[in-house]
Amino acid sequence: MTVTAPAPVTSAVPEIKAAKRRNPARFAILIALLVLLLLVVAPLLVVVLNAVKSPADYAGNGPLSLPSHLYWDGIINFWNRVNFGQKLWNSFISSIVVAVLGVVLSILNSYALGIGKVKGRVWFLVFFLVANVLPQEVLVYPLYYLSKQVGLYDNLISVVIIFTVIQSAFGTYLLTSVYAEFPTELLDAAAVDGAGKWRTLWRVVVPVSRPTLGVLFTFFFIWTWNEFFLPLVFLISNDNQTVPVALGVLQGDRLMDATTTSASALLGILPAMLFFVIFQRTLTRGITAGAIK
Amino acid sequence: MTGPRAAAERAAARLTTKKGRNQMAGKRASRGGGYAVYLIPGVIASLAIIVVPLIMTVYTSFTKWNGVGDQKWIGFDNYTRLFHDTLFWQSFGHIILLILAMAVVPTLLGLFLAAVLFDYIAKHFSNRWASLFRSGFYLPQVIPVAVTGIVWGWILHPEYGALNKILESIGLSGLAKNWLGDENYALYSVMAIMIWFQLGYPIVMFMSGLQRIDPSLYEAADLDGATWWQRFRKITVYMIRPEFYVVLVTTTIAALKIFGPIFVLTRGGPSNSTIVPSYFAYKNFFEKAQVGYGSAISTVLTVLIILLAILFLRLQNRAEKAGA
Numbered sequence: 001m002t003v004t005a006p007a008p009v010t011s012a013v014p015e016i017k018a019a020k021r022r023n024p025a026r027f028a029i030l031i032a033l034l035v036l037l038l039l040v041v042a043p044l045l046v047v048v049l050n051a052v053k054s055p056a057d058y059a060g061n062g063p064l065s066l067p068s069h070l071y072w073d074g075i076i077n078f079w080n081r082v083n084f085g086q087k088l089w090n091s092f093i094s095s096i097v098v099a100v101l102g103v104v105l106s107i108l109n110s111y112a113l114g115i116g117k118v119k120g121r122v123w124f125l126v127f128f129l130v131a132n133v134l135p136q137e138v139l140v141y142p143l144y145y146l147s148k149q150v151g152l153y154d155n156l157i158s159v160v161i162i163f164t165v166i167q168s169a170f171g172t173y174l175l176t177s178v179y180a181e182f183p184t185e186l187l188d189a190a191a192v193d194g195a196g197k198w199r200t201l202w203r204v205v206v207p208v209s210r211p212t213l214g215v216l217f218t219f220f221f222i223w224t225w226n227e228f229f230l231p232l233v234f235l236i237s238n239d240n241q242t243v244p245v246a247l248g249v250l251q252g253d254r255l256m257d258a259t260t261t262s263a264s265a266l267l268g269i270l271p272a273m274l275f276f277v278i279f280q281r282t283l284t285r286g287i288t289a290g291a292i293k
Numbered sequence: 294m295t296g297p298r299a300a301a302e303r304a305a306a307r308l309t310t311k312k313g314r315n316q317m318a319g320k321r322a323s324r325g326g327g328y329a330v331y332l333i334p335g336v337i338a339s340l341a342i343i344v345v346p347l348i349m350t351v352y353t354s355f356t357k358w359n360g361v362g363d364q365k366w367i368g369f370d371n372y373t374r375l376f377h378d379t380l381f382w383q384s385f386g387h388i389i390l391l392i393l394a395m396a397v398v399p400t401l402l403g404l405f406l407a408a409v410l411f412d413y414i415a416k417h418f419s420n421r422w423a424s425l426f427r428s429g430f431y432l433p434q435v436i437p438v439a440v441t442g443i444v445w446g447w448i449l450h451p452e453y454g455a456l457n458k459i460l461e462s463i464g465l466s467g468l469a470k471n472w473l474g475d476e477n478y479a480l481y482s483v484m485a486i487m488i489w490f491q492l493g494y495p496i497v498m499f500m501s502g503l504q505r506i507d508p509s510l511y512e513a514a515d516l517d518g519a520t521w522w523q524r525f526r527k528i529t530v531y532m533i534r535p536e537f538y539v540v541l542v543t544t545t546i547a548a549l550k551i552f553g554p555i556f557v558l559t560r561g562g563p564s565n566s567t568i569v570p571s572y573f574a575y576k577n578f579f580e581k582a583q584v585g586y587g588s589a590i591s592t593v594l595t596v597l598i599i600l601l602a603i604l605f606l607r608l609q610n611r612a613e614k615a616g617a
Contacts (some may be wrong), residue, residue, distance in 0.1 A: 036406075040430060043448055058453075063455035063458050105338065111328065133598055135598060137591040165339060229556075232556070249447055269440055
């Protein structure tokens with residue numbers, strides 16, 4: 001694939017010539033990039049390699065040898081010891097609830113700001129922008145204190161509420177700029193048909209903006225899944241921990257030998273990889289969404 | 294995953310100009326009242342989760358408080374103490390190095406790699422190769438930061454870590470180190486890990502930005518006999534400025550906020566050689582029960598981040614105007 005578009009002959013000819021001339025350099029560049037890629041991916045490959053290796057095999061042959069046989073006990077033992085199924089469930093349920101509620105809250109805010117153009121909308125937007133860049137450290141202690149007062153400390157509900165609001169600050173921001181460009185004709189048509197604001201929102205605005213909402217949902221889910229700081233502070237008992245917290249606090253534990261550590265890391269990587277594969281298209285679309293108009 | 298925050302930064306840039314504000318919020322006449330009611334849940338939630346805690350933290354930063362009992366108003370004492378605390382200055386010094394590792398290096402390296410992938414690999418090999426590389430470089434970004442900490446903590450472990458074993462096996466055991474446990478090397482090890490972690494984000498952002506560039510610009514440059522490096526400097530870098538600012542601001546803010554990697558890799562140690570403001574605040578909140586002091590640290594951090602965000606947005610705006 002040297003020339004993608006049917007280019008005029010005059011420009012295509014020198015290009016082909018140049019490509020031929022640079023032939024050895026071409027592969028040198030490709031190989032350099034492959035080496036770099038290997039360096040980036042290597043840590044993850046080493047983890048996979050050692051997660052299925054027996055401790056004796058590791059001690060004998062080191063971290064880079066292929067496992068002499070597939071050894072699943074490390075993973076199984078770790079799973080049972082930390083009750084990993086429970087952590088997965090905690091992460092999953094909190095992320096999915098945050099994603100749903102966060103999107104709903106973003107829709108409501110953006111409907112008022114982007115389409116309704118309520119008074120003072122610029123200040124609301126400035127507020128959501130600032131909320132977006134705030135470090136969680138500046139909110140954490142009062143939230144910790146207040147959650148204890150209302151009996152929600154060490155409870156997934158507190159984490160769900162907090163992240164719903166934090167994520168929707170970003171969602172409101174993105175969605176308001178999308179809704180500000182929402183086709184007026186559609187809104188007018190709905191009004192002519194006698195639809196009220198509530199009906200217009202759910203029957204017209206939401207269906208039309210479904211792609212953006214999908215992107216938001218994906219982000220909220222993955223961000224919440226990967227969150228570490230606030231869950232670390234809020235979820236202290238074993239039964240309430242999420243996957244990142246459970247793995248993070250085990251780091252440096254005396255019971256963690258090399259292969260068990262690899263096994264635990266693999267268990268943390270797998271769900272993330274799964275989401276990456278499932279959501280990849282949405283993600284690539286979304287990362288660039290709104291970045292450039 | 295700092296990535297998609299970029300969209301918000303872009304929108305924010307538009308807010309800082311009058312024209313942009315009108316574009317975003319004005320343009321069309323108001324559709325009449327009755328919409329404000331939709332803001333009620335959002336306003337109540339934001340008040341409870343963001344505004345009230347923020348005010349509480351700022352207030353607490355002027356008090357002495359151990360988390361229980363009464364708060365004692367002490368004025369600016371926490372701040373005076375902060376500015377005389379070498380640990381505080383140390384933690385901000387580390388942040389400067391981390392900005393280098395999390396923002397500057399990945400942005401520059403990412404720009405170069407994105408241009409090579411887009412303009413060379415995609416053209417001379419295929420798009421499939423280019424997107425394979427892109428996904429590969431992006432991979433570290435999708436893994437939870439706690440897992441990143443485990444992976445690297447284990448690879449760099451002094452006794453059983455993979456890196457030292459590799460060095461030994463190729464006869465370079467003299468280079469083997471306690472990478473994260475030696476105060477002379479810990480911060481550099483963290484920096485290297487953060488470059489690994491961040492690199493994919495600028496690549497993805499820049500590659501999407503490059504798609505906007507009119508191919509005829511490159512063809513014209515080719516006809517004029519421009520070398521690849523000349524085209525990179527005069528066309529690619531010039532056209533990609535909007536993404537450049539977005540990436541720089543989001544990664545810099547991420548560096549200022551860094552907590553997870555530090556917690557799982559080093560917990561600020563050894564002997565505070567990797568302490569950062571957010572971990573410093575965390576320790577004061579939850580380990581030392583010096584809530585007032587912790588609040589002062591996080592307040593300073595917050596002010597810095599907001600100032601930096603405004604500064605970047607201004608710069609970005611000016612650059613965009615100059616380009617228009």
